[in-house]
Amino acid sequence: MTTISCLTKSELASNPQLLERMTTIRQLEIDSQKEAVHVEALRQLHQVLLLPEPNGLSGHFLGSLSAGYSELISKLWIVDPLLAVNCHLGASVIFVPEIADHIQGLQSLAATAGLSAHPDVILKSRLLASLPKDAVCVVELMDPFPVLSLAETPTQGSLLFSRVSPSAETPEEKGNNGAFACLLASTRMARQGKSANITLVGFNHIEVTKALNAFVYRQNLSCQRLNLPVMYSDGSQARPFPLYALDMPNQSERDVFDRCESLHVGMMSARHADGLDQITQMYWFQNYYLSQTRTEAETDEMAYQHTREMLEQLPGNSLRIYFYQTGMVPVVIGFWRAVVEYVIAHRDAAPRLQIVPMFADKRSGKYERGRCWC
Amino acid sequence: MSSSTLTSDFELMAFHFSKYDVDFRKRRKSSRKKDWRPIRFAVRDVILGAVVTRHNTTRNILECDVFLSHNPKVFESYSGAKLCAIYILSDAFQCGSTMEIRFTTNFGREARPVPPDVVDLAFEYGVKLSYAKQGYLTSSEAMELYFAITDFSPQARARAAQLHRENKISVPRLCFSIHHADWSLEEMEMILLSSDNPQGLLLGTTSHLARLLWLQDLQLGRNALLGSFLTRKLQQRELPDSDADIVIEIEANDRQVDVGFDPRFFAKTYHTHELIAVDWLPEGKTLAVDADQDLVVFVCARDHGYMGVFYKKDLAVAREMAAAYDGKTQHLAMLVPVDFYLMSDEDREAMMDTLEQAGVSLLICPETIESIDMAVIDKMERSKVTRR
Helix, strand or coil: CEEEEEEEHHHHHHCHHHHHHHHHHHHHHHCCCCHHHHHHHHHHHHHHHCCCCCCCCCCEEEEEECCCHHHHHHHHHHHCHHHHHHCCCCCCEEEHHHHHHHHHHHHHHHHHHCCCCCHHHHHHHHHHHCCCCCEEEEEEEECCCCCCCCCCCCCCCCCCCCCCCCCCCCHHHCCCCHHHHHHHHHHHHHHCCCCCCEECCCCCHHHHHHHHHHHHECCCCCCCCEEEEEECCCCCEEEEEEECCECCCCHHHHHHHHHCEEEEEEEECCCCHHHHHHHCCEEEECHHHHCCCCCHHHHHHHHHHHHHHHHHCCCCCCEEEEEECCCCHHHHHHHHHHHHHHHHHCCCCCCCEEEEEEEECCCCCCEEECCCEC | CCHHHHHHHHHHHHHHHHHHHHHHHCCCCCCCCCCCEEEEEEECCEEEEEEEEEEECCCCEEEEEEEEECCCCCCCCCHHHHHHHHHHHHHHHHCCCCCCEEEEECCCCEECCCCHHHHHHHHHCCCCCCCCCCCEECHHHHHHHHHHHCCCCHHHHHHHHHHHHCCCCCHHHHHHHHHCCCCCHHHHHHHHHHCCCCHHHHHCCCCCCCHHHHHHHHHHHHHHHHHHHHHHHHHCCEEECCCCCCEEECCCCCCCEEEEEECCCCEEEEEECCCEECCCCCCCCCCEECCCCEEEEEECCCCHHHHHHHHHHHHHHHHHHHHHCCCCCCEEEEEEEHHHHHCCHHHHHHHHHHHHHCCCEEEEECCCHHHHHHHHHHHHHHHHCCCC
16 A cells, blocks of 8 residues: 655654755655665665654545555556656655646546546546645655565466477578577568567677678668567667668769868777777777776667767768777667767768777787778 | 497597687686587586587577486486576577577588577477477577576466567566576575566666656565565574674575465465465564464564554555465464664554554564565666667
8 A cells, every 4th residue: 555645844844854854855865876886875864764653654534545556657657757757756755846747647648548537547647636825745655565466376388488490590590690690580570570679799899880881781772671679688678770771872972082181089998908099099988987887788778878979079071980889789789879879860961970999809909991871 | 329429529628628728718708698608507516517508690690509408306307407408598588689599510511400409498398399300499489488488487387478469578578587596496486476567676777757657666576575485494404602792604505485476465474384474563472384384474664754654554455464374374474674673762662563463473584665665776787788
């Protein structure tokens, strides 16, 4: 059961520390850092909320929601996590200025999920719409003990894993770049209307870049663009990568970049810095931000968003970037996805950007040019 | 296996080890999943098995070039084969492959049949291998075998299958979480059987910004850990040293206790085969469980704040449990963390009186909720970056 109560100005006047603590709880709850940092502080602060019966809280007891409320918010979170964050769905403390957004977000998410008629949506909207005039904040408190509603022990059903035959080595795989073969198989499946994704597990960044480059250009005008989701080995899924999305530049378009300004950019700071510091003018990514523990899809997304921001800051004239690639496949995929989308978005303007990947050759110790992206 | 095959397998194994030594160890370089990686398994000085695997990235399958297992009679049947099979199946899951396994020899150049120990193990667990002669475990066979040798109780097995079918969490992921020591089998069973949505905790997908949901996941993890602490305490045989207060714990000398779980009350059930004097009681109280007696323990891992608010509700659960087990068990108890002592004196005494009236002993684990929380959060963090 979840109780909803509110604290008013008069109550807080008699206990000024309470407002401070509520504010701190709110700040901790919306902090996007790792939860471990705050769990102890939060636990201590939550003790404030846990005052004696009958209502379990100080302040005005507004009402109780059903035992199914947690199930409801977990369903609503899946519908649109961003909106759920913005409307503070599932927070323990909500201040009055946030209430209107909270109700609106709750109702909007419920409508999308087809749960507008859920009793808790109706009751909560009603309770929050009729707060006392001097209310300062609303406190939601839930008993987190597991809800044991499993009606009966599930029985064994049909076959769990559909039977498959051993995979066979296809002619394309023989002597081919493995990443290339994977992409070929994925695009074929997608063309046949089957569910497909890009699973470039176990390949190094050079293989991945070369394979993506081979599939990013349209072979002919009738070739339809494919947006395939990217799956990583940790099971996380990143946003789709556009394949067959760019037109092969003609000679005159390429010539533009031979005459324009160029920039030598290292992929990531503090990686192979001994050699790269001398030949590059800047680094695209800061190692510290990308080398944290998170899912590969999250790393991909960070690299993608950062690259989008960086590309939007480029000057209007044509530019060739020599991109000294140093590894970390999720970062590489996020980077090239943003580049492809940038080129698509600016395809009607004069040629603006060409990126030439530079790959380290272990034998010679030098960097070699890869096929350009523009 | 013929002696000539065995000899050549040992030679191949030795060759793999020396190559690995030159390519990686001497260069102080880490191997990757796509490199041949030789692994040996031993219990003290008894080698139970050795395998060499690599991820074939082109076909996205796992190749196993050497599979040598030894099943000593002093251990349970197929101990070596099971250990090696768990390793290669976990490796196949972890490297992101389809989980198809191909048995090879001569550094992957030639195919060979599935090793007899694996065939026997699969037969023992009722898993049919259709391509054993060709040297393949197909992805579905590998997943079935992985599920079978993980030894879930029938109840938990059915629940795991249900979650897999509902696309909430895959069976191979559940098995991997256990073999990767994220959660023990006992903890996993408690989590699976006591929550409608265990995937939030097991996959670490609940955002901490959804505070109420996140606290529910945390509570579920706390309960599972606290319950397993008690099991470990009951199973561990401690011998007081004659000289002083030192207690000696002897490895691999566990007490024989059958452990079960009753999800209706989040209760651990124990059936003992020898006398056990239960620790963790409040001062002045004792609890001895005789051989062939049962002990049922309601696990309640709350911090003192939540305990203060909800203890009446928890006591109602304890009373309900006492009524349900009336005449069926000899001993009933409620397990709480040491945070119990931070409750107000009044609440604490009220709680102890009520439990005494209901015939339920109170067990107080010396661990704090703070330390348990940190362990759960660490597991949640690790779960986020594990293959699903």
